[in-house]
Amino acid sequence: MTRNHEAQVFDAVVVGAGFSGLYMLHRLRELGYSVRVYEAGEDVGGTWYWNRYPGARCDIESIYYNYTFSEELRNEWTWSSRYAEQPEILRYINFVADKLDLRRDIQFKTRITSATFNEKNKNWDIQTGEGNTITAKYFITALGCLSASNMPNFKGMDRFKGELYHTGKWPHEKVDFTGKKVGIIGTGSSGIQAIPVIAQEAEHLTVFQRTPQFSAPAENHSYDPEFLQKVKENYHEIKQQMIASMHGVPSFPRDKSALKDSPEERQRVFEEAWDKGGLFTLMYTYNDIGFVKEANDTVAEFVRSKIAQTVENPEVAEMLLPTYYYGTKRPIIDTNYFQTYNRKNVTLVDIKSDPIDELTSKGLRTKESEYEFDALVFATGFDAITGPFFKMDIRGKDGISLKEKWAEGADLKTYLGIATAGFPNMFMITGPQSPSVLSNMLVSIEQHVEWIADCIEYLRENNLETIEAIPEAEVAWSQQCKIIAEMSLATKTDSWYMGANIEGKPRGFMAFLGGVGLYRQICDDVAAKEYEGFSVTTSSKIVPKKRNKINLEGTVMTKLDPQAKYLLDQMAAAGGPAMETLIPEEARLSADFSAMAGIPEEVGKVEDRRIPGPGGEIPVRIYTPEGEGPFPALVYYHGGGWVIGNLDTVEVPCRLLTNRANCVVISVDYRLAPEHKFPAAAEDAYSAVQWVVDNASSIGVDSARVAVGGDSAGGNLAAVVALMAKDKGGPSISYQMLIYPVTNHNYDTQSYKDNAEGYFLTKSTMEWFWNHYLRNEEDGKNPYASPLLAEDVSGLPPALVITGGFDPLRDEGEAYAEKLKAAGVAVEATRYDGMIHGFFWLPGMLLQGDKAIHQAANALREAFSSVETA
Ligand code: N01
Numbered sequence: 001m002t003r004n005h006e007a008q009v010f011d012a013v014v015v016g017a018g019f020s021g022l023y024m025l026h027r028l029r030e031l032g033y034s035v036r037v038y039e040a041g042e043d044v045g046g047t048w049y050w051n052r053y054p055g056a057r058c059d060i061e062s063i064y065y066n067y068t069f070s071e072e073l074r075n076e077w078t079w080s081s082r083y084a085e086q087p088e089i090l091r092y093i094n095f096v097a098d099k100l101d102l103r104r105d106i107q108f109k110t111r112i113t114s115a116t117f118n119e120k121n122k123n124w125d126i127q128t129g130e131g132n133t134i135t136a137k138y139f140i141t142a143l144g145c146l147s148a149s150n151m152p153n154f155k156g157m158d159r160f161k162g163e164l165y166h167t168g169k170w171p172h173e174k175v176d177f178t179g180k181k182v183g184i185i186g187t188g189s190s191g192i193q194a195i196p197v198i199a200q201e202a203e204h205l206t207v208f209q210r211t212p213q214f215s216a217p218a219e220n221h222s223y224d225p226e227f228l229q230k231v232k233e234n235y236h237e238i239k240q241q242m243i244a245s246m247h248g249v250p251s252f253p254r255d256k257s258a259l260k261d262s263p264e265e266r267q268r269v270f271e272e273a274w275d276k277g278g279l280f281t282l283m284y285t286y287n288d289i290g291f292v293k294e295a296n297d298t299v300a301e302f303v304r305s306k307i308a309q310t311v312e313n314p315e316v317a318e319m320l321l322p323t324y325y326y327g328t329k330r331p332i333i334d335t336n337y338f339q340t341y342n343r344k345n346v347t348l349v350d351i352k353s354d355p356i357d358e359l360t361s362k363g364l365r366t367k368e369s370e371y372e373f374d375a376l377v378f379a380t381g382f383d384a385i386t387g388p389f390f391k392m393d394i395r396g397k398d399g400i401s402l403k404e405k406w407a408e409g410a411d412l413k414t415y416l417g418i419a420t421a422g423f424p425n426m427f428m429i430t431g432p433q434s435p436s437v438l439s440n441m442l443v444s445i446e447q448h449v450e451w452i453a454d455c456i457e458y459l460r461e462n463n464l465e466t467i468e469a470i471p472e473a474e475v476a477w478s479q480q481c482k483i484i485a486e487m488s489l490a491t492k493t494d495s496w497y498m499g500a501n502i503e504g505k506p507r508g509f510m511a512f513l514g515g516v517g518l519y520r521q522i523c524d525d526v527a528a529k530e531y532e533g534f535s536v537t538t539s540s541k542i543v544p545k546k547r548n549k550i551n552l553e554g555t556v557m558t559k560l561d562p563q564a565k566y567l568l569d570q571m572a573a574a575g576g577p578a579m580e581t582l583i584p585e586e587a588r589l590s591a592d593f594s595a596m597a598g599i600p601e602e603v604g605k606v607e608d609r610r611i612p613g614p615g616g617e618i619p620v621r622i623y624t625p626e627g628e629g630p631f632p633a634l635v636y637y638h639g640g641g642w643v644i645g646n647l648d649t650v651e652v653p654c655r656l657l658t659n660r661a662n663c664v665v666i667s668v669d670y671r672l673a674p675e676h677k678f679p680a681a682a683e684d685a686y687s688a689v690q691w692v693v694d695n696a697s698s699i700g701v702d703s704a705r706v707a708v709g710g711d712s713a714g715g716n717l718a719a720v721v722a723l724m725a726k727d728k729g730g731p732s733i734s735y736q737m738l739i740y741p742v743t744n745h746n747y748d749t750q751s752y753k754d755n756a757e758g759y760f761l762t763k764s765t766m767e768w769f770w771n772h773y774l775r776n777e778e779d780g781k782n783p784y785a786s787p788l789l790a791e792d793v794s795g796l797p798p799a800l801v802i803t804g805g806f807d808p809l810r811d812e813g814e815a816y817a818e819k820l821k822a823a824g825v826a827v828e829a830t831r832y833d834g835m836i837h838g839f840f841w842l843p844g845m846l847l848q849g850d851k852a853i854h855q856a857a858n859a860l861r862e863a864f865s866s867v868e869t870a
Contacts, residue, residue, distance in 0.1 A: 022096060023067065024140055051190070147387075162375055389432075522563065613687045619647065716785075747767070
């Protein structure tokens with residue numbers, strides 16, 4: 001690509017010159033790319049350029065709220081206090097811009113109005129407000145999540161004749177409130193920072209509050225030079241903790257439930273956190289505050305009691321008591337916020353009970369009163385996260401606009417929050433569905449910038465022209481974001497995270513809530529797998545060379561998958577008794593994981609039926625794909641150790657298999673133990689497949705192409721049915737799909753030793769399952785219970801065997817695959833290294849679960865296509 005500024009052609013265009021845009025420029029320029037940054041403001045700084053309101057300061061400790069990529073920058077800068085004020089942060093940004101000589105590649109006072117992907121040239125055509133067109137191979141948004149300010153649409157907005165300000169667009173010159181009557185609307189982080197400062201200056205300040213907020217003292221103080229020196233010396237270690245953390249600061253939630261401490265001990269813990277100050281200090285006192293209502297109530301009540309103690313007028317105190325779940329809006333830290341209401345020149349107005357009706361020339365009118373001001377301050381926040389994207393007209397392939405694609409936010413879909421399908425070569429720094437606003441932004445920004453730069457380098461090294469998220473990958477990612485958020489209390493509160501602060505904005509949690517550490521591992525894993533989930537194109541004939549494989553030794557591939565780890569951590573935090581301590585009826589009720597399975601996909605038809613079985617009728621659920629049959633069929637047996645599980649457990653994978661393998665799936669609700677011991681389940685499983693073959697035409701199935709499959713105990717039943725069919729001379733089975741199957745009543749394998757505990761399915765639970773299933777030890781030796789003990793497995797149908805690295809059943813599944821292979825059976829065996837038991841029915845939470853379902857569907861399709869139709 002030409003490096004010619006006159007022709008306005010660049011390798012990359014970056015929109016925004018805040019922290020993210022500046023680092024992106026530096027990083028790409030260092031790698032030799034031509035880059036142009038466009039910035040609407042007159043100078044660098046982004047959010048810190050615009051938000052100059054009185055009291056504006058950082059809520060992340062200064063020592064963590066800076067770039068970490070350059071030791072030189074770090075050593076040449078010294079922060080004055082724990083929470084730096086806006087002017088100091090802006091000075092820091094200017095220092096970086098000067099030091100790295102960034103301004104020469106930034107065009108200020110220029111707003112980008114549109115960006116369109118040119119399918120012919122595979123470039124982005126980017127338009128400025130002045131009507132200039134720029135061409136770039138890569139279009140990178142560095143917009144900031146909180147840059148589109150929210151101005152409420154009160155009646156008579158233009159009537160007010162006094163001074164009018166928005167905290168997010170504050171004038172550059174000092175605003176002097178001395179001797180003035182001031183009104184302020186909004187009590188979020190901005191309002192809470194501004195109110196105590198304005199109150200000191202103004203003759204009178206009236207605060208219009210819609211929602212009372214939780215806020216805790218920041219405990220700001222000047223930094224001690226010795227402390228700063230120590231931080232500099234240990235920065236490498238501190239950084240490692242930051243990037244592996246939940247929120248990008250080097251501290252972690254305490255590994256204890258709030259409900260496990262006595263009220264006295266809890267009070268002590270909360271008091272200590274209160275005195276310490278800090279954004280996440282109260283959140284981190286216990287590990288279930290963000291997830292368990294009762295745990296959250298304890299800290300919420302504590303903060304309410306502090307507010308009540310601080311505010312002298314009980315009526316005012318009562319108005320200031322928040323009722324939402326603590327931490328489900330961005331936590332706020334303040335300096336003398338609640339104390340401000342003890343001042344004589346401050347009045348609080350509750351606009352929930354007395355809403356603002358309109359602005360007047362002299363002030364505003366609520367339903368019940370009228371107020372006059374010299375100045376009115378809107379601290380009403382932002383159209384967060386998606387708002388800045390919708391201010392531009394961004395169009396991808398086929399002219400689709402981003403706004404249309406995301407249905408104005410109602411159908412937000414990204415892959416990793418970095419890319420979105422249909423928009424090749426577009427990257428979003430701290431985009432929707434990434435941790436962004438839930439974290440120390442600097443950590444998230446650096447991670448994204450480095451990931452994007454690496455990705456661009458990968459494209460260059462491999463002569464690739466475009467990269468684009470695959471639709472399936474972004475559907476899976478978006479679902480995971482939703483599901484993880486749903487596991488928390490965050491979605492139970494109206495907040496700007498949910499889009500609830502903007503009238504008419506669709507509701508939905510817009511960020512990834514799994515933490516920056518987990519998120520980074522997922523992104524690194526995607527990159528290490530040659531950008532899995534992305535598709536690439538090349539224009540040249542040169543065969544893409546494979547990038548030097550990133551060494552995965554000791555990283556995610558040989559470790560527990562980060563998403564699986566997150567899931568395990570959440571389950572541990574949620575507590576609950578071990579399954580083997582329950583009676584089967586309780587275990588069946590407690591084992592509902594359907595919320596984590598994902599959103600059930602539409603299929604052509606779903607029908608619940610009862611079919612005859614050896615012990616009475618067997619309920620089955622028949623999923624039929626769209627289109628004309630007859631279809632091949634998969635008879636599916638759910639897992640659950642023959643004791644728990646039902647048709648609902650596997651609703652999501654069954655639907656996905658129906659669509660992806662284009663086959664009818666018959667899910668079988670076989671009899672469960674201990675009410676019905678061995679061989680009841682196996683007999684039901686066999687008779688179900690016989691029924692499917694006998695009644696094929698009535699359910700739109702081709703009787704010659706019937707496969708069996710299942711997971712865990714269901715995988716056992718599928719393998720057993722294949723054995724039975726061989727022994728009994730029918731029915732003919734085309735394929736066996738065995739997902740981490742139980743194949744042997746024996747606990748001596750290495751995987752039982754390695755994974756006995758801590759990975760969801762435990763050895764004790766397996767013993768409990770087997771003990772309920774078998775009538776006696778002898779049953780365990782029966783190949784219809786332990787197919788690995790079958791004498792002869794030759795002539796069995798070809799098989800897919802999927803196992804998980806962290807599953808106690810791993811080795812017995814793999815041993816069965818080996819046994820089949822040795823007997824001449826065609827076998828595709830895949831171990832998902834980082835996976836735990838159960839991942840096949842959790843595609844909503846685990847990308848690898850979704851991938852395994854894809855693999856199974858492809859294997860089924862292939863198997864069906866190799867069999868002659870009946
Ligand atoms: O905005 P907000 P913010 N009528 O949306 C009220 C970051 N930040 O600018 O809660 C009446 O939180 C609204 O009421 P309600 C930080 O991430 C960081 O304060 O929607 N009132 C609320 O009280 C923060 O979370 C720092 O019922 C209306 C207020 O206005 C984010 O920016 C400093 C209204 C808006 O609060 C946003 O904070 C500042 C209406 N029509 C900000 N519309 C640091 O410390 C809105 N409100 C680094």
